[in-house]
Each structure stands twice: as structure tokens, then as C-alpha cells.
Amino acid sequence: MTVSSGVARAAVIGLLLMACPRAADADWIFAPFIGSTFAGSTALPDLEQGASSAQLIFGGTVGLWTRGIFGIETDFSYAPRFFETNDTDGAISGDVVVRSYALTWGGNIVVATPVSVTRESLRPYLVAGLGWMRASIEDVQGDVLEEFLGGRARNSVALNFGGGAIGFITPRTGVRFEVRHFRSLEHDEAFLTEESQSLLSFWRATVGVVIRR
DSSP: OOHHHHHHHHHHHHHHHHHOOOGGGEEEEEEEEEEEEEEEEESSOOTTOOTTSOEEEEEEEEEEEESSSEEEEEEEEEEETTTOOSOOTTOSSSSOEEEEEEEEEEEEEEEEOOHHHHTTSOEEEEEEEEEEEEEEEEETTSSTTHHHHTSSEEEEEEEEEEEEEEEESSSSEEEEEEEEEEEESOEEEOTTTOOEEESEEEEEEEEEEEEEO
């Protein structure tokens, strides 16, 4: 286990313990989602400029939400081909990345409008937390990026924050809309400019189904 992944796991466990609500006053929320990344940037050698392009992302959250203000959740997302693009205009050199992805996992605190106010209608919320981010790039030669990544992947502790809304169609099912920002707390010199910046950051816009138990 790396130091960064160990710190991330400890932070997630701490968040869950501090914010854990009483089960009798809370609902379990299961929410698979799909969406797109946008406005990404990276200090990694993004040879096809894929991080700044819109990329497919999917995943899910499991949370324990009170009917009052607070809740907790764990969130997982995966973006295949994150550092790849079909449009190579302006790229350093054509299709040079053969496999890549970005993966996030974390524990978060949710601050939501109380059910006593929303009356089971659209329920806005804010969310923030810490977790783990992994970025992987494999180039066509198989070893060009080894010098920059120290391997084909980099792990980092990451911050995420955002907001959205949940609306229930039936007592047990509904929809969820959300926009969230992810940012690595690790900084490095950018591949081209050599300026210090976050290892990886991006926004995520998603829509998903909600199942309440």
C-alpha cells in the first residue's frame, strides 16, 4: 500500500465515523450513474489532450441519508479512455495512447435540504469529501511514459465537492442529478510548461437512478 492510498483510506474511514447518523432516522440510498467529465487538466503527459475533452464516466454511490440535514456516502467512478481522444488536432503526436483511465473512490459528507421542507419533492444537496484517485496511461511503445509516471499509473489523495438534487418518482425509486469537482492534492510540474499544478483535476456531470431502502 502506498502512503497516499493509506492516507486516503484513513481519511475516508474518519469521515464515515464522524458523520454516521442513527440508522433509525436515515434511509439507505443506492445510486448508479452515468455522465461526462469536462474542464479537466493534468500535470501528466497527456499526449492526446484527452483530459480536457469530454469523456464518458460511470459509477455509483451508496449513502445513508437522514431525513434532516446530514448524511454520508461512498462514491466510486471510472472513466475509460480518459487520456484519449478521436480528435487529434493540436495533439503532440496522433494516436499514441493505447489504454488509459481515471478512477476515483472516496467518502463524503452530504448536507441536504430537510425532508420536512421538501416534502419528498426535489431535494437539493451539497457534498464534499476526501478519497483516492488513480490515473493510468499506456502509450503505443509501452515504455515512453514510464519516465514520467514511474510506471503506467499514479495514485493520489483527492478532494471532491459539488452539489445536485434527488427527486423521487415512487416511495422507493427516483432520479439524481449532480455536478462534482475532483482534484488531486498532489502537485507536480506540468509536462509541457513545467509549472506546478494538480496532478489531475476535472468536473463530473452525471444523472442516475436512485433506489431508497
